[in-house]
Amino acid sequence: MDKSQNFSDASEDEDDKNSSTSRNINLGPSGNPHAKPTDFDFLKVIGKGSFGKVLLAKRKLDGKYYAIKVLQKRVILNRREVIYSEQKHIMAERNVLLKNVKHPFLVGLHYSFQTTDKLYFVLDFVNGGELFFHLQKERTFPEPRAKFYIAEMASALGYLHSLNIVYRDLKPENILLDFEGHIVLTDFGLCKEGISQAETTSTFCGTPEYLAPEVLRKQPYDNTVDWWCLGSVLYEMLFGLPPFYSRDTHEMYDNILHKPLMMRPGASNTAWSLLQALLEKDGTHRLGSRDDFNEIKAHNFFSAIKWDDLEQRKVPPPFTPNVVNVLKRKNLYCG
CATH class of the missing domain: 3.30.200.20 (Phosphorylase Kinase; domain 1)
Known part of the structure; x- marks a missing residue:
């Protein structure tokens, strides 16, 4: 048949x-x-x-x-x-x-x-599953594993920004793992083209848990919204939930706008420093607001990362997905 x-x-x-x-x-x-x-x-x-x-x-x-x-x-x-x-x-x-x-x-x-x-x-067919699937399964990731993923995400975002594109919808559901364990960003339906470091847009879009304050306020924003999202995803990988999460969407929005970032045990000082810099509510003071990806790379959290090797896929991933028969896999998603 x-x-x-x-x-x-x-x-x-x-x-x-x-x-x-x-x-x-x-x-x-x-x-x-x-x-x-x-x-x-x-x-x-x-x-x-x-x-x-x-x-x-x-x-x-x-x-x-x-x-x-x-x-x-x-x-x-x-x-x-x-x-x-x-x-x-x-x-x-x-x-x-x-x-x-x-x-x-x-x-x-x-x-x-x-x-x-x-x-x-x-x-491309990317068959290692959504990062969301792996995070739901394991609840949190060890910091070295989270650092690897965040570094690869930052590289991808920095490249998009170099093309004057703001991604705007970074979240675990839009991040895949390939068969080796490297990340792959997908789903570019919310990307905004033509936004340089000095330009802004004001469209209200994205996923509620990861929206930056300036988006919620319907203020003009630029590519620094992606660095807020990066901080939100890092926080979720380390602690199991986005930083200002609430089941009540209105409460969550209020948290994003007004609630201070709460320190939690289990992360290094450099991880907390990066989280505070990325999750700065004022986009003009957020890490990446002056020199974009170069500021991210220079943060102490990434001091051990060899960026050229990372972007040439020479850094071994800390986790290799169990890639089974492609017809049996249930957590695949591309594009």
């Missing part, structure tokens, strides 16, 4: 069949006019991104596995009340993917194509 064919049939819902559009969308340099869905065996759904499904697929030509993000064109073209917002998110993601294909800690886009109904983005 052809399982991939059955899967493909099952993935078509009635809305998909009844809402086709023949209008093409500009996919830019990544567009491959010769590619088509039948080039792949679609094996399983491995996650959902900002605006579509992500499928594990095996290319028939060479047997290689890819994560393919599939987006319905009707989402972009037919729903007038959300067309501008959603198309902006989808095209921002595509644009960011195009710019980052060679960075070691950002998911790479191989190419894209389209049919009458759908857009397809052929991405």
Whole structure:
């Protein structure tokens, strides 16, 4: 029995069949006019991104596995009340993917194509699971392991900033581990392009637990919001919850805006120094506000990190995921 064919049939819902559009969308340099869905065996759904499904697929030509993000064109073209917002998110993601294909800690886009109904983005398949999954399983990470992940995240964010892109949605669910244990950032739907160190935006977006105070206040902000998010993720890895977390969203927002950062046992002095510098409520005084990634690298917390080796993937990861059969894995997600 052809399982991939059955899967493909099952993935078509009635809305998909009844809402086709023949209008093409500009996919830019990544567009491959010769590619088509039948080039792949679609094996399983491995996650959902900002605006579509992500499928594990095996290319028939060479047997290689890819994560393919599939987006319905009707989402972009037919729903007038959300067309501008959603198309902006989808095209921002595509644009960011195009710019980052060679960075070691950002998911790479191989190419894209389209049919009458759908857009397809052929991405790296990253099979070590979400950082969120591993953190939920272990509750906290030892400081050396957290330091390794944070250093690789900072490198990826610094690279995005060098392209005048603010990531804006750093969280454990958007961070994958590859089969060796290196991190890979995914899901660029909330990225904001064209933001240099001296420029700002004021869009209210992101994940509540990790929102910087200036975002909550709807004030203009810049790439320093990413360094706040980095501090929030580091805090969560060390202590099990984001720094100002509450089940009550309004209380959590109030905590982010007004509650001082509380010191907790179990972290080194340099870790606390970094957390205090990253989780500075005034973005103009936050670590990274003057010289961006260079300030992060220079902090004592990273004194043992050899950044050139790290960015060449020469530093051995402190943890290697147990990568099982790709068809059995449940915590996969790409793009």
